[in-house]
Amino acid sequence: MRGVEVLSFLVSTAVLYSVYLILASSMEIEYGELGLPSFAKAAFFALGAFAVGALTVRLGALLTGVALEGEFKLVSYRYATLISASVARNPALGLALFAVPLLVALPLAVLMGLAASYPALRLREDHLAIALIAFSESVRVVARNYEPLVGGTFGAGVVDFLAWLRSPWKELALLAVALAMGFGAWLVEYRISTSPLGRVLRAVRDDEVAAQAYGKDVARLRAQILALGSAMAAVAGVLYAFYAGTVNPDDFTVSRTFIVVLMVVVGGRGNPFGPPVGAAVYLLLDRGITLVKHYIPVPFDVNYLSYILMGLLLILLLLKRPGGIVPERPLLTLRRALPQRGSAAAPQQRGAEGGGPAGT
Amino acid sequence: MLDVLVGALVYSNLLALLAIGLSLMLLTCRVSNFAHGDVVTTGLYAAYTASVLLRVSPYACIPFALLAGGLVSLLSFLLVFDPLRRAGGGPVTLMVASMAVGIIIRYSLHAYADVMQRTLGVYTRQFVLSDFELQLAGLRVPGVLPLSSLTAAVLLVSLYVLLYRTRLGVAMRAAIENPQLAESLGIDVKRVFAIGWFLSGALAGAAGVFLPFRVISDPDVGWSMLLPAFASVVVGGIGSLAGSVAGAYVVGFSELLLSYLLATLGVSTAYRPLISFAAIVATLLLRPKGLSSLWSR
Amino acid sequence: MSLLLEVRGLHAGYGKIKVLSGVSLTVGEREVLAVVGPNGSGKSTLLKAIFGLCTVYSGSVLFKGVDITGLPPHKRSLMGLGYLPQVGNTFEGLTVRENLLLALHDGSKLEEGIGKVAELMPELGGLLDRRVRTLSGGERQMVALAMVLLRNPSLVMFDEPTAALAPRVARRVIERIAALRDELGVSVILVEQNARAALEASDRALLLVSGQPRFFGGSSELLGERDLVKTYLGL
Numbered sequence: 096m097r098g099v100e101v102l103s104f105l106v107s108t109a110v111l112y113s114v115y116l117i118l119a120s121s122m123e124i125e126y127g128e129l130g131l132p133s134f135a136k137a138a139f140f141a142l143g144a145f146a147v148g149a150l151t152v153r154l155g156a157l158l159t160g161v162a163l164e165g166e167f168k169l170v171s172y173r174y175a176t177l178i179s180a181s182v183a184r185n186p187a188l189g190l191a192l193f194a195v196p197l198l199v200a201l202p203l204a205v206l207m208g209l210a211a212s213y214p215a216l217r218l219r220e221d222h223l224a225i226a227l228i229a230f231s232e233s234v235r236v237v238a239r240n241y242e243p244l245v246g247g248t249f250g251a252g253v254v255d256f257l258a259w260l261r262s263p264w265k266e267l268a269l270l271a272v273a274l275a276m277g278f279g280a281w282l283v284e285y286r287i288s289t290s291p292l293g294r295v296l297r298a299v300r301d302d303e304v305a306a307q308a309y310g311k312d313v314a315r316l317r318a319q320i321l322a323l324g325s326a327m328a329a330v331a332g333v334l335y336a337f338y339a340g341t342v343n344p345d346d347f348t349v350s351r352t353f354i355v356v357l358m359v360v361v362g363g364r365g366n367p368f369g370p371p372v373g374a375a376v377y378l379l380l381d382r383g384i385t386l387v388k389h390y391i392p393v394p395f396d397v398n399y400l401s402y403i404l405m406g407l408l409l410i411l412l413l414l415k416r417p418g419g420i421v422p423e424r425p426l427l428t429l430r431r432a433l434p435q436r437g438s439a440a441a442p443q444q445r446g447a448e449g450g451g452p453a454g455t
Numbered sequence: 456m457l458d459v460l461v462g463a464l465v466y467s468n469l470l471a472l473l474a475i476g477l478s479l480m481l482l483t484c485r486v487s488n489f490a491h492g493d494v495v496t497t498g499l500y501a502a503y504t505a506s507v508l509l510r511v512s513p514y515a516c517i518p519f520a521l522l523a524g525g526l527v528s529l530l531s532f533l534l535v536f537d538p539l540r541r542a543g544g545g546p547v548t549l550m551v552a553s554m555a556v557g558i559i560i561r562y563s564l565h566a567y568a569d570v571m572q573r574t575l576g577v578y579t580r581q582f583v584l585s586d587f588e589l590q591l592a593g594l595r596v597p598g599v600l601p602l603s604s605l606t607a608a609v610l611l612v613s614l615y616v617l618l619y620r621t622r623l624g625v626a627m628r629a630a631i632e633n634p635q636l637a638e639s640l641g642i643d644v645k646r647v648f649a650i651g652w653f654l655s656g657a658l659a660g661a662a663g664v665f666l667p668f669r670v671i672s673d674p675d676v677g678w679s680m681l682l683p684a685f686a687s688v689v690v691g692g693i694g695s696l697a698g699s700v701a702g703a704y705v706v707g708f709s710e711l712l713l714s715y716l717l718a719t720l721g722v723s724t725a726y727r728p729l730i731s732f733a734a735i736v737a738t739l740l741l742r743p744k745g746l747s748s749l750w751s752r
Numbered sequence: 753m754s755l756l757l758e759v760r761g762l763h764a765g766y767g768k769i770k771v772l773s774g775v776s777l778t779v780g781e782r783e784v785l786a787v788v789g790p791n792g793s794g795k796s797t798l799l800k801a802i803f804g805l806c807t808v809y810s811g812s813v814l815f816k817g818v819d820i821t822g823l824p825p826h827k828r829s830l831m832g833l834g835y836l837p838q839v840g841n842t843f844e845g846l847t848v849r850e851n852l853l854l855a856l857h858d859g860s861k862l863e864e865g866i867g868k869v870a871e872l873m874p875e876l877g878g879l880l881d882r883r884v885r886t887l888s889g890g891e892r893q894m895v896a897l898a899m900v901l902l903r904n905p906s907l908v909m910f911d912e913p914t915a916a917l918a919p920r921v922a923r924r925v926i927e928r929i930a931a932l933r934d935e936l937g938v939s940v941i942l943v944e945q946n947a948r949a950a951l952e953a954s955d956r957a958l959l960l961v962s963g964q965p966r967f968f969g970g971s972s973e974l975l976g977e978r979d980l981v982k983t984y985l986g987l
Contacts, residue, residue, distance in 0.1 A: 132547045218739055221487050221546035222693070225685055226739050229732040232682060236732075240725040353554045360551060395569035399562040406559035410535055413552050417542070625850045629843045636840055639803070640854050640899075641826035 099262070106266040110338045112378055113277025114331045119358040119370035120284035121327035126356065127364040128293055129320050130300030132220055135211060135227035136355050138234040139204055139325040141347035143332020146200035148251035148342030149244055151192045152178060155254050158188060168246035172341075175252030182258040189256040193337065200329040208325030212318040228349055238344035250343035253336050269338065276334055280327050281371060288367035296320065297365060297423075357409050363419030372420050380405060459715045461600050465669055467707025468607040469495075472662040473680060474687035474699035475611065476528075476655030482631045482694060483648045484536045486549035490557035491528075491659055492681030496564055496674055498524040498660025499667065500571070500579075507575050513584060514602055517664050524660015525653040531556050532652035537645060557678065564674040580674075584667040599668040606665075610658055611700060617654075618696070627651055683710065686731035689738045692747025701746050706731050755817075756781050756907050756939050757802070757833075762811035764801035770809065771797040772963045779907060779956075784930050784940045786954035786971060788947040790984055793960040795943040796838065799909045802941075803835040804828055816906070830857065834905030834938075838912045841896035844885040848876060848895055851884060855899035869898045872935075889916055893925075901936065908932065909941040923949045930954065947985040951975050959984060 118140060125133040152171050155178035156163050163174060182189040214226050238244055245251040257265045287293050299306040299313055307313055336342050354377065362373025381401055388397040412419060473491060480488045501523030502516035509516070535552055544552070568579035587598040618624035630637040630644045638644050662680075666672055683706060691702025714727040738745050757779040765771040771794040779785050787795050800806045802813055804825045812821045820828055829835070843851055849866070856865050870877040873894055879887065884895055893913060900908055910929060914922035926946065930953035932938055944950035951957055957974040959967035961984055967974050974981065981987045 126547075132550075214736070214740055218743075219546075221485075221550055222689075222739050222743075224547055224550055225487055225689070226736050229682055229686075229735040233729050233732045236726065236728050240723055349554075350558070353551075353558070356551055357555070393566070394573060395566040399566045402562040403559050403566075406555040406557075406562075409555040410552055410559075413544070413548065413555075414535070414538055414542070417544075417548075622853060625846065625853055629846060629850075629854050632843050632845050633840050635805070636837075636843065637854070639805075639825040639829055639835065641829060641857065642854065 102263065102266055106270045107338070108378060108382055109270055110273040110334070112374055113273035114335045114338070115355070115358060115374040115377065116277040116370055117280040117327055117331035117334070118355045119362065119374045120280045121324035121331075122355045122359045123362075123364070123367070123370045124284055124287055124296070124327075125320055125324040127359050127366075127369060128288060128296040128300065129317065130220070131215055131317060131321065132224035133211070133227060133321060133324055134224045134349075134352050134356070135231040135234075136328055137347040137349065137351040138231040139207065139328035140332045140335070140351065141234060141238065141344070142204050142207065142325075143196070143200045143329035143334075144336040144342045144347070145238060145245050145332070145344075146196040146203070146329070147253055147333055147336035148246070150196045150199065151175070151254040151256070152252055154195055155181070155188070155192055158191065166242070167251070168242045168249040171246055171249075172252035175254050175340075179255040179258040182254060182256060184259070186259040189254075189259055192254050193256040193333075196336075197330065197333050200333055201326050204325040204329035205322045208322035209318050211325070212314075212321045215317050215321065216314055228352070231347075231352065232349060235344050235347050238347075245342045245344060248343075248345065250341050253340050253342060255340065256337060273334055273338070276330060280330065283323075283327070284370060285367040288365075293367075354405075357405060359419075360409060361412055361419055363421040363423060365423030366419070366421045368421045369419055376408075376420070377405070380408070456715075457594065457596075459711050461596060462669065463708045463711035465599055465603050465665065466711060467704040468603040469662040469665060469680065470684055470687050470707050471607055471700045471703035472610065472658045473684035474691065474703045475614065475696055476658050477684055477688050478691075478694070478696050478699040479651050479655045480536075481688070482696075483651050484532070484540050484549065485546050486536055486540075486553055487546065487685070488536075489550060489553040489681060490531060490560055491553075491655070491684065492677040492679070493557045493560035493564070494524045494528050494656050494659040495663040495666070495677030495680060497527045497560060497677075498663030499672060499677065500564055500567060500663075500674075501660065502664040503577075503579075503584075503667065504571060504575070507577055513664055513667070514598070517606065517661055520660040520664045521657040522660070524663065525657035527560060528656020528659070529649060529653040531656075532649055536652075537648070561674055561678060568674050581671055582667060582673075583671055586668045597668065599665050603665045606661055610661060614654060614658070623647070623650070682728070682735070683707075683731040686734045686738075689735050690745050692745030693743075695745070695747035695751070697750075698745055698747035705746065706734060709734070754781055755779070756783075756815070757941075758814040759802065760812050760814070762798075762801060762813070763809040764797060764806055764811070765809070766797075766806050770963070771806075772801060772960075775811075775958075775960070775963075775965050777958050777965070777968055779939050779941060781906070781939060782933050782937055783956065784933055784942065784954040786947075786950040786957045787941060787943045787960060788950060788957060788974075788985060789960035789966075792962075794963040795960055796911050797963075798960065799835060799837075799911050799941065799943055802909065803833065829903060832904065832906040834900040834903060834908040836896055836900050836908065836910045836913065838915055842884045842892055842899065844892075845883065847881050847883055848887075849880045851895055851899055852880075852902060855902045857903065865902050869902065872901065873898055890921075901932075905938060907939045907941065909943075911943050912945060913942075914944065914946055919946070922946050926950055926953050947981075948975075948987055 118136060122133065122136060125131045152174045153163065156174060159178060159181045161177065211227065215223055218226060239248050257268050260268055295311055299311060299316060303313055358373030358377050359369055361376050362369030384397060384401040391397050473495060477488060477491055480486055498520030502513045502520040505516040505519040506513040535556055536549060539549055539552055572579040588595050589598055589601065618628060626642045627647045630642055630647045634644045663677060666676055670676060687702035687706045688699050690706055691698030710727055710730045713730050714724045718724050742748065755778050759775060759777045762775045763770065763773050775798060787798060789795055797806060801808055804823060808821055812819055815831060815833055852865060852869060853862050856862060876894055876898060879891065884892055913929065914925050917925060926944065926949045929940060929942060933940060942950055942954060951971045951974060954971045956969065957971040958965060959974060959980060967977065967980055
């Protein structure tokens with residue numbers, strides 16, 4: 096019994112870590128590398144989750160020949176359980192129910208990402224951030240009120256796509272899927288950040304006009320990166336919905352976006368290792384406080400404390416170590432070039448680069 | 456219909472109190488302050504606590520709300536925004552920092568609400584306060600209508616007088632336009648900005664006093680006013696103080712009147728926030744200077 | 753003649769970017785110093801360093817015999833050092849009256865100050881309630897100059913006051929600035945592109961080339977140095 100509890104705690108932590116790793120990686124590419132405050136992250140995350148919430152029950156009912164009766168918001172949980180029972184006998188059905196929402200969410204996210212690049216070209220960065228936050232909240236307001244989508248404030252039930260596996264294997268399979276997706280997303284981010292493309296992104300971030308002068312098509316670059324980042328967030332949403340077993344629009348607030356930004360800033364903007372570090376720090380704090388909450392004697396809910404600590408951590412880092420825990424490294428080419436010049440000043444300069452926070 | 460108009464006017468009064476502060480903070484520190492809604496909530500709980508302790512109407516406790524909101528805002532300037540601004544933090548970095556400040560304030564208030572409920576034995580979540588009613592020109596109106604209008608008018612006019620009729624106000628506008636020149640003329644820019652932040656916070660705090668008379672209140676209630684307040688700033692024209700006030704009334708009235716209109720067509724009023732969100736996006740994309748383009752070139 | 757300003761071995765720049773190396777100069781009372789040299793020689797940086805607006809690595813600035821190297825700009829201004837930057841020298845969103853109000857150390861003397869300005873620059877008298885943004889370029893420069901003079905400076909530093917003006921007007925403005933010495937008894941440092949006009953109107957001259965002083969002495973002597981003048985000033 097004890098072993099099962101530990102396993103499920105570990106699995107849920109690892110799955111959440113994967114979800115946040117995907118989100119943070121996408122935010123790192125967009126905001127950390129390209130300098131685009133894509134603060135509608137929660138909406139793209141929600142898009143993936145909504146695809147799961149809106150589709151698994153309906154599609155499952157269609158494929159198993161069950162007729163849905165009653166209002167969706169009232170019956171979705173009941174049908175989710177019913178269809179999960181069918182999945183237990185039919186693994187192929189489970190896989191289909193996993194794949195279809197993903198295949199629906201991805202192109203939608205790409206399209207929405209491309210649409211978001213339209214204001215991105217026209218607005219100053221802080222105005223863009225506000226516009227995207229307003230857009231993100233609009234998506235949430237519509238989803239919580241338009242009940243046929245994912246049941247409004249009732250939320251929607253999600254079919255257990257791994258119902259055909261027994262207990263330890265089921266958790267382990269979910270773990271494997273989550274880790275594969277999480278580290279896959281991070282690998283994409285890592286490859287981009289360390290490739291010539293990453294250098295171009297950071298060049299655009301630091302001086303858009305200069306990058307344009309060197310013949311970089313900034314508009315196209317932004318559209319591509321936003322499409323990619325949005326698709327990644329949607330994947331995270333799909334994973335999160337299957338993990339949670341339910342989809343609730345109010346889960347996708349501005350605070351969710353803020354937490355992802357926090358991970359990127361805490362980890363280190365512009366460093367490919369920022370997202371894994373930032374997501375780990377967040378989960379350590381969050382889960383750590385949950386674990387010890389019974390031992391902290393305060394006359395209020397201890398969860399508030401974890402939010403307050405998170406806010407303080409971010410502000411302290413911005414003030415004292417703006418580069419984050421693993422700051423952006425200076426360009427590789429520059430480093431290689433310095434010793435070759437063989438001047439006496441080279442070692443000193445390298446020392447200065449390593450010591451100071453990476454300039455932004 | 457009278458209810459809708461009353462609601463729109465009260466709501467617009469509060470938006471105006473918030474929006475002018477948001478504008479002032481944008482002008483001084485280039486920060487879109489996402490903590491400003493939570494300053495409203497700070498004022499709300501300060502006045503509520505004082506009214507329970509002193510056994511007087513919350514309306515009589517507006518000074519406490521002014522002070523609490525002003526102090527929280529001033530502290531955030533001195534401890535976070537001014538150092539970040541000096542360190543060369545860009546507008547998005549400052550915005551992210553303001554979200555963190557907002558979260559610290561909001562969850563501190565959540566914790567405070569627990570403590571207050573326990574020690575004072577009053578509801579601190581999902582509560583409304585009962586208002587008195589007045590006979591005005593043969594119509595029965597809630598007290599929050601004249602009182603919020605009066606408060607907004609007095610505070611906004613005072614701010615106008617300060618900014619345009621006193622040396623401090625001239626110095627503040629000068630420091631906003633050209634901090635380096637202001638400094639070389641002997642103006643203590645940091646002090647002048649700090650005063651601006653205190654005033655912005657005080658106005659937001661005062662707005663908080665009126666909220667529990669209109670909406671179900673809890674420590675998140677101010678946060679929910681933030682985006683409409685930003686909509687007011689954007690619609691009014693970013694950087695224009697007079698525009699923000701005008702924008703507040705445009706946004707406030709269009710939100711309530713449009714959702715009333717749509718409700719008669721069978722659309723749920725729960726979609727109301729979409730009106731101000733759409734106003735933000737549309738104004739930024741189509742008419743970035745907002746209403747202020749009507750009177751300035 | 754007693755020294756008003758003395759700059760000794762000044763090395764200055766912006767953060768890591770060094771602009772000036774080893775500049776020394778002196779300005780006496782009622783003296784006009786012209787600072788000339790090719791573009792990018794650090795002429796404007798020299799004024800900023802004297803006023804405390806950029807990084808000083810070594811060297812010192814003495815004003816009225818006091819070392820002011822570490823003093824913040826507004827304290828230097830209170831000591832009687834006036835600085836008129838090339839751009840951003842007025843608050844454009846404010847009215848002329850408000851600009852003048854801010855320039856006064858003591859706001860209560862506004863009427864007195866305005867009287868003085870109206871005397872010196874009668875053109876400004878009718879513009880007091882106009883926003884600076886709505887004025888012409890020349891009028892704006894006038895407001896900026898009025899702001900500096902209202903602070904009763906003993907030394908006024910001008911950074912290319914003629915940069916946006918037609919050559920003929922420029923010569924008049926330069927002569928007008930040099931005349932301030934006699935009207936108000938102030939000293940002047942004038943950074944100028946119009947080298948000939950500046951040299952003709954000034955007592956002494958500093959030639960800066962790539963951040964280093966190439967000549968410091970009487971203006972007419974510099975005009976006599978045919979090689980220097982031809983190479984660096986194109987005269």
